[in-house]
Amino acid sequence: MNIGYMINNILPLRIGELLRAYFLGNAENISKSSALATIVVARVIDTLSVLILLGVTIFLFPFPDWIRNGLFYIGAAVLLLIAFLIALLVNKDWTLHLLRKVFKPLPQKVTDRLIDIVSSFSSGLEIMRSSRHYLAILCYSVLLQLCYILSVFFTFKAFDLVTSQYPAIQSDPLLASVVMLIIITIGIGLPSAPGAVGTYHGIVAFGISLFGVSAEAAMGFAIALHLANYFPLTALGLICFWGQHFRFSDLKAQIPHRDEVV
Numbered sequence: 001m002n003i004g005y006m007i008n009n010i011l012p013l014r015i016g017e018l019l020r021a022y023f024l025g026n027a028e029n030i031s032k033s034s035a036l037a038t039i040v041v042a043r044v045i046d047t048l049s050v051l052i053l054l055g056v057t058i059f060l061f062p063f064p065d066w067i068r069n070g071l072f073y074i075g076a077a078v079l080l081l082i083a084f085l086i087a088l089l090v091n092k093d094w095t096l097h098l099l100r101k102v103f104k105p106l107p108q109k110v111t112d113r114l115i116d117i118v119s120s121f122s123s124g125l126e127i128m129r130s131s132r133h134y135l136a137i138l139c140y141s142v143l144l145q146l147c148y149i150l151s152v153f154f155t156f157k158a159f160d161l162v163t164s165q166y167p168a169i170q171s172d173p174l175l176a177s178v179v180m181l182i183i184i185t186i187g188i189g190l191p192s193a194p195g196a197v198g199t200y201h202g203i204v205a206f207g208i209s210l211f212g213v214s215a216e217a218a219m220g221f222a223i224a225l226h227l228a229n230y231f232p233l234t235a236l237g238l239i240c241f242w243g244q245h246f247r248f249s250d251l252k253a254q255i256p257h258r259d260e261v262v
Contacts, residue, residue: 002233002236002237002239002240003016003020003023003024003237003240003241003246004016004019004020004039004237005233005234005236006234006236006238006240006241007020007237008194008196009194009195009233009234009237010194010195010234012192012193012194013192014190014192017043020035021036021039022035023244023246024038024039026246027244031123031124032124033120033121033124034123034124034126035124036121037124037125038124038137040085040121041085041125041133041134042137042141044078044081044082044085045134045137045138045141046141046144046145047074047078047185048078048082049138049141049145050145050182050185050186051071051074051075051078053145053181054071054075054182057175057178057182058071060172060175061175063179063210064210074186088118088121088122088125089122089125092119092122096115096118096122099115099118100115103115148181148184148229149174149177149178149181151225151228151229152176152177152180152181152225153173153174155221155224155225155228156169156173156177157173158224159217159220159221159224161208161211161213161221166211166212166213168210168211168212169211176211179207180204180207180208183203183206183207184200184204184207187199187200188203195226195230196226200222200226201219201223202222203222204222204226205219205221205222206218208221
């Protein structure tokens, strides 16, 4: 996972999400479809954990209506994805048959290709039948979210924002940190420049402006928070990358063939 973050930090369009399957498959000696399935499930659990946080904070913080509505649709999409993954695990043949009906308006060649991709992916999901995998992913996700919350919290402290000048932060800095985590997580999910440069800063600046922080202070906060996450994740990813004896030529070779991940 650290390698994926590192790749996202140096390449655009969050391509590390796809290439992570290649490196995970090689490192753990499992098929690419199994690696991709593991990553998808991990991402779903990550998003679900953020939505659970949202379910709590939405009653404690006055999110703008458009954010509430947007997060509602995201939550619905995640639940549909979870239902789809469960259907693939429980009854693969029925699910593929249903997908064929959904894809029927498409050309036959395209339909067959899509079904092959989903079928290969569902085979990879078999590795997730063991409950211990879900527990491990859940623990990792909770730990990761906690680290992000603490990074926001200590950046608040570093910029002296936990003061009476900003009562919404001072009254509950941990809640403010969770709110920032939710906004950042949703915002950087879209394809962007390497390291989400620009996108990340705009999202953070917007999020912290909800607490009454000026535009100048908000941008400084965004830059500091971005650097606090960018360099450690990139360095850790490089250590893991080289520790697994990967080379950048491996990375370059995979980019033109990322459609083969599944």
